[in-house]
Amino acid sequence: MVPMIYTLYGFAIFFFIYWSAMWLLHIIAIFYGKYKLHRKLPQPALDEPYPGVSILKPLMGMDSNLAANLETFFTMSYPLYELLFCIEEEVDPAVTVVEELIKKYPKVSAKLFKGATTVGVNPKINNMHRAFEESVYELVLVSDSGIKMKEDTLLDMVCYMTDKTGLVxxxxxxxxxxxxxxxxEKIYFGTAQSRIYLVADLLRVNCHTGMSTLLRKSVLKENGGLKTFGCYLAEDFFICKYFLDKGWRTTISSQPALQNSGLCDVNSFQARLTRWAKLRVAMVPLVIIFEPLSECMVxxxxxxxxxxxxFQWDSLAFYLIHILLWFICDWMLLTTVQNGSLPFNKFDFLVAWLFRECSGPYLFLHAIIYPNIQWRNRVFKLAWGGIAQEITPRIKC
Structure with missing residues (x-):
């Protein structure tokens, strides 16, 4: 009986300490977000040349926002960059969109690469390999198809690329x-995702999501280039790990990445979250224990x-107060990341927030039970450590 009581108290102490740590993360994320995000850094002096940037845009298929998103890369206020569009198949409808934009903006240096080079199982790496090898500039920006740029976004990222920084x-x-x-989507990325992302950046922990990444080409070339990471599906995590292992700093820029995909529905979004959870479990197995405990309801x-x-406190009252305070902190963090008025009211926020918080543990459990990953039209199996194997190539939709 006595050992059981000690075990009971041991679990209680662990849960209470972990709960306290999660609140510390909340507070740090809010204050660090106010410090880090949406702040202007001093721009390079007029007599100093801006470094050139090669922008890799891996594309596959198209949606209603693709043309508008890609056009923002042609209209950026940055003096020296090239656009390298990478499309796996020549019959892809995105080819026409890119060709029309290249004709519309003839003064912008842009090139279209058709056809992937198989250097691993990662389709994104295969798609970008030729463009990366032929890129002109030392700084390379890898940008997903659904990203929308502001006029000064590239300048903002370049300003964070200091002499000791290898990846922004x-x-x-x-x-x-x-x-x-x-x-x-906005609530997830502005609360649960940004909370971990901001704290990880402050503590210099690898939490890199590679949808918009500026990096030094020469550092990657020392290790064989992008193709070295073709064996991973989560190539972004391992690229960032490589830079950190080499002694380079990594940091986020002040402007968040603006995802603007034309495909926006609950099922697709939840499938995306589940896929990410499967990747995290394969790369860092301890996630199986600690990630569910990071959810508000759990x-x-x-x-x-x-x-x-x-402490013999009323557990129901404690739980309800916990949820209320978590809700308030998430609202504060979201408004910090948004840096302006939100496109929905507090009631809409409450409904979507409750849906996200209640569905989060279920999606993680689903990721554990069904570990295979479907990425676009392919299916992969992950081994511990993140090494991927394609088991059902090129599903025809």
């Missing part, structure tokens, strides 16, 4: 769009039970 990335966020799915229930065991 944007924290994932979303453009303002209408509908429940768009609200759900850690709140555990801490409520712990408080009743340790």
């Amino acid at each position: 990335h944007q924290m994932p966020f979303t453009c303002d769009r209408n509908g429940f799915a768009a609200t759900l 850690i709140g229930a555990c801490a409520a039970w712990a408080s009743s065991v340790l």
Whole structure:
């Protein structure tokens, strides 16, 4: 009986300490977000040349926002850059969109690469390999198809590329769009995702999501270039790990990445979150234990039970107060990341926030039970350490 009581108290102490640590993360993320995001850095002096940037745009298929998103790369206020569009198949409808934009902006240096080079199982790496090898400039920006750029976004990222910095990335966020799915996406990226992302950046922990990444080409070339990371699906994580292992700093820029995909529905978004969870589990197995405990509803229930065991507090009252305070902190963090008025009211936020928080643990459990990953029209199996094997190539939709 005595060992059981000690075990009970041990679990209660662990849950209460973990709960306290999660609140510390909340506070750090809010204050660091106010310090780091949406601030202007001193621009290079007029007599100093701006470094050139090669922008890699891997494309596959198209959606209703593709043309508008790609056009923002032609209209950036940056003096020296080239656009390298990478399309796997010549019959891809994105080819026409790119060719029309190249004709519309003849003064912008742009080139279209058709056909992928197989250097690994990662389709994105295969798609970008030729363009990376033929890129002209030392700084390379890898930018996903759904990213929308502001006129000064590239300049903002370059300003963070100091002599000791090897990789600058944007924290994932979303453009303002209408509908429940768009609200759900903005809440996730502005709360759960940004909370971990901001704290990881402050502590210099690898939490890199490679949807918009500026990096030094020469550092990658020392290790064989992009193709070295073709064996991973989460190439962004391992590229960042490589830079850190080589002694380079990595940092986020002040402007978050504005995702603006024309495909915006709940099922697609949840499938995306599940795929990311599978990748995290394969790369860092301890995620299986700690990630579910980072969810508001789960850690709140555990801490409520712990408080009743340790302090004889009312567990229901504790749980409800916990949820209310978590909700308020998430609202504060989201408005910090947004840096302006939100495109929805507090009631819409409440409904979507509750849906996100309640569905999060289920999506993670689903990722554990069904570990194979479907990425676009392919299916992969992951081994521990993140090495990927393609098991069902090129599903025809």
